[in-house]
Amino acid sequence: MDTTLSDLGDLEKAVLEYLWASGPADVKTVYRAIGVERSITHNTVQSALKRLYEKDLLERSKEGRAFVYGPRVDRRQLTERSVGEVVDELTSGDMEVALQAFVDIADDAGRETLDELERLIDQHRDGED
Amino acid sequence: MSLPSIGFLQRLSLIVMLGVSAGAVLSWGVLRSRLASLRDVEPHRRLQRLLFWTACPAAAGLLMAAVGLAPSWLHEIGVGHDHCHTPSGHVLELCLLHTGHLPTSSAIGWGLIGLVVGGVGLQWASDLQKLGHAHRTIQRLEDVPRTDASESQPYQRLAVDEPIAATLGLLFPRIVISEGLLETLDASHVDAVLAHESHHADRRHGLLCWSARLLSRLHVPALQSTLLDDIELACEQIADRRAAEQVGGPVPVAEALVEVKQSQLDRLGATMTPPSSMAFDEHRLERRVRDLLETEWRTPNLWPPAVALASGGFVLAAHEPFHRAMEMGLGVFW
Numbered sequence: 001m002d003t004t005l006s007d008l009g010d011l012e013k014a015v016l017e018y019l020w021a022s023g024p025a026d027v028k029t030v031y032r033a034i035g036v037e038r039s040i041t042h043n044t045v046q047s048a049l050k051r052l053y054e055k056d057l058l059e060r061s062k063e064g065r066a067f068v069y070g071p072r073v074d075r076r077q078l079t080e081r082s083v084g085e086v087v088d089e090l091t092s093g094d095m096e097v098a099l100q101a102f103v104d105i106a107d108d109a110g111r112e113t114l115d116e117l118e119r120l121i122d123q124h125r126d127g128e129d
Numbered sequence: 130m131s132l133p134s135i136g137f138l139q140r141l142s143l144i145v146m147l148g149v150s151a152g153a154v155l156s157w158g159v160l161r162s163r164l165a166s167l168r169d170v171e172p173h174r175r176l177q178r179l180l181f182w183t184a185c186p187a188a189a190g191l192l193m194a195a196v197g198l199a200p201s202w203l204h205e206i207g208v209g210h211d212h213c214h215t216p217s218g219h220v221l222e223l224c225l226l227h228t229g230h231l232p233t234s235s236a237i238g239w240g241l242i243g244l245v246v247g248g249v250g251l252q253w254a255s256d257l258q259k260l261g262h263a264h265r266t267i268q269r270l271e272d273v274p275r276t277d278a279s280e281s282q283p284y285q286r287l288a289v290d291e292p293i294a295a296t297l298g299l300l301f302p303r304i305v306i307s308e309g310l311l312e313t314l315d316a317s318h319v320d321a322v323l324a325h326e327s328h329h330a331d332r333r334h335g336l337l338c339w340s341a342r343l344l345s346r347l348h349v350p351a352l353q354s355t356l357l358d359d360i361e362l363a364c365e366q367i368a369d370r371r372a373a374e375q376v377g378g379p380v381p382v383a384e385a386l387v388e389v390k391q392s393q394l395d396r397l398g399a400t401m402t403p404p405s406s407m408a409f410d411e412h413r414l415e416r417r418v419r420d421l422l423e424t425e426w427r428t429p430n431l432w433p434p435a436v437a438l439a440s441g442g443f444v445l446a447a448h449e450p451f452h453r454a455m456e457m458g459l460g461v462f463w
Contacts, residue, residue, distance in 0.1 A: 006269045080288070082269065087289050087307070089266040095297070097256060097339060098263035100329045100364065102294035102322050103389040109412040111394065114387055117418045121383050124422050 003055040005082040011040070011048045016057065016071065016078075024070030026063070136234040140459050142242050144197045145190040149347050150245075152189030156182045157349040164355065171426035172366035179360050180337075181434040186347035192441050197455055199448040252346040260299075260339070267297050270305065284323065286311070292392035294322045296329040299336040313392045317376060318385035324372035325382065334364040362413055369421050379421040386418055 005013070014034050019025060022033070031045040049069050052058040057078070060067045073081075089095060091105050160182055167175050270285060284304035287293060293307040304326045311319060329335065341360050345353045369386075373379040444451055 083287060083289055086266060086269050087287065087291055087293065090293060090295065090297075090305075091291060094259065095263045095266060097259045097342065098267065098297060098299055098335055100296045100326070100334055100338075100361075100368075102325055103386060103393065103414060105393055105397070107390070107412050107414045109390055109414045111391075113412060113415050114391055114394075117383070117387050117415060120418065120422060121380060121387065124383075125380050 002081050003057055004085045005078055006085070007055070008052075009048075011038070011044070012052055014038075015045070015048050015052060016075075019058070019069065019071045020075055024068050026066045026068050028066070030069070134234075139234040139238045139242065141194060141197050143238060143459070144193045144455055146242065146245050148193030149186040149190035152186030153348050153352075155189075156185045157352050160352060160356070164359065167359070169424055169427050171428045172363045172370065174428055176360065176363040176367065178434070179356060179363060180341060181437070183341050183344045183348070183356055183360065185437075187344050188441070190347075192444060193455075195445055196448045196451045199445070200452055249346050253343060256342055256346070263297075267303075270297070270303075283327065291396055292389055294326060294389065296326045296335060299333070299339055302330040302333065302335055304330055309396070310389065310392065314385060314388055317381045318388055321372050321376045321382045321385040322389070324375040325368045325385075328368040328371040329364070332364075332367075334368070338364060358413075362416070365413070365417060366420060369417055373421060383418045383421050386414060390414055 008016070011034075015030060018030060018034050025033075027042065027046045027049060030049065031042045035042065035045040049058065049060075049067075053060055053069065057071065057073055058069045059072045060069045062068075090099065093106055167178060170178065284306050287305055287307040289307050290309035291307055292310040292313060293305060294310055296302045296304050304323070306319075306322065306326075310322070314322065338357070338361055342357055345356050348356060369379075369382050373382045376382065
């Protein structure tokens with residue numbers, strides 16, 4: 001299943017934001033940019049980059065002895081995945097305890113019923129006119 | 130007044146369960162023949178009636194607890210007399226005034242309590258789990274950036290094609306509308322949808338339905354889903370009518386309902402998930418449209434709830450004989 005925004009921790013999101021803004025970078029560069037201010041270690045940043053690579057959100061290439069990481073998906077694609085996942089939840093019926101839908105997706109009124117209702121609406125619209 | 134013993138708490142719990150059960154049976158007896166007759170009652174009045182009956186078992190249980198504790202409390206605040214010393218062959222099953230006479234608990238009693246509380250507790254646990262899941266889904270909407278256009282709108286715009294318009298959440302409800310829906314509907318229909326959902330949000334219908342859901346678990350199982358469906362339908366119809374008032378008539382609201390359903394069918398195909406439960410034979414959507422356009426509503430008075438409240442008040446005011454009857458009944462079994 002594709003990774004979405006909700007599957008990411010704060011550090012992972014921060015790493016992604018940095019790479020989207022600045023382009024591909026090695027661990028040291030990312031650590032200097034976002035690790036120092038967070039008072040976290042170089043290893044922690046390295047682990048975050050590795051996790052994002054394993055989640056297929058980053059690609060990497062070897063330059064010398066270090067890996068350089070770059071984004072595999074852009075912000076829009078990741079957002080779309082997140083929205084898609086939320087929408088699947090909204091339309092799944094599991095949200096019934098905290099959702100009032102304008103029209104319940106589970107209401108199985110078919111096209112015949114809708115045609116009949118349209119005729120009824122037309123009668124009333126003509127009556128109002 | 131002494132602290133309640135385990136035995137006292139057990140007996141009080143059994144009394145409360147008796148009240149809840151009586152309330153559930155009474156509600157079932159009344160509603161199974163009268164629910165259909167509520168169909169043409171004006172939605173707001175219908176909702177009040179339904180909520181009254183939904184709360185009936187809980188209210189009956191609370192009334193029994195109040196009658197059980199009344200003599201002790203009234204004596205404590207200097208209003209009632211010490212009823213335990215009146216000559217009547219009185220059995221001290223529900224007394225917080227006299228130490229040394231506190232009843233012991235019994236295994237059968239705990240078994241009965243466990244059975245009933247376990248059954249209701251499992252349902253509440255399931256409801257809470259669903260609520261937690263729904264809450265996490267709603268929180269994930271925070272991750273979704275708002276488009277520039279939606280900053281000034283009273284709803285969150287979802288960048289998806291699925292036709293979605295809904296109010297989410299209980300305490301701080303938010304409205305979400307999808308771009309797919311906004312592209313399908315014209316301006317008057319969007320106004321109707323927004324007016325409808327705004328009413329849900331303003332009236333906290335989500336919180337009301339959630340509370341009704343918890344209370345409904347005290348009812349006979351055969352009645353639970355019917356009650357909830359009818360309450361939800363009444364909330365939808367109230368929002369439909371308020372939207373009709375705002376947009377100048379019922380026709381735009383009815384049109385919006387049909388358009389949104391057609392859009393759902395177009396998007397998701399002919400195979401739809403069957404409804405979880407329907408109170409009536411006709412579909413809820415059909416009923417909403419027909420009732421918007423055709424139904425002449427009845428507005429009966431609220432005498433059944435008024436009679437019930439008066440009866441409860443009478444029982445509380447004249448609690449003595451009821452309290453003694455409780456104690457005699459408990460004394461028979463322990």
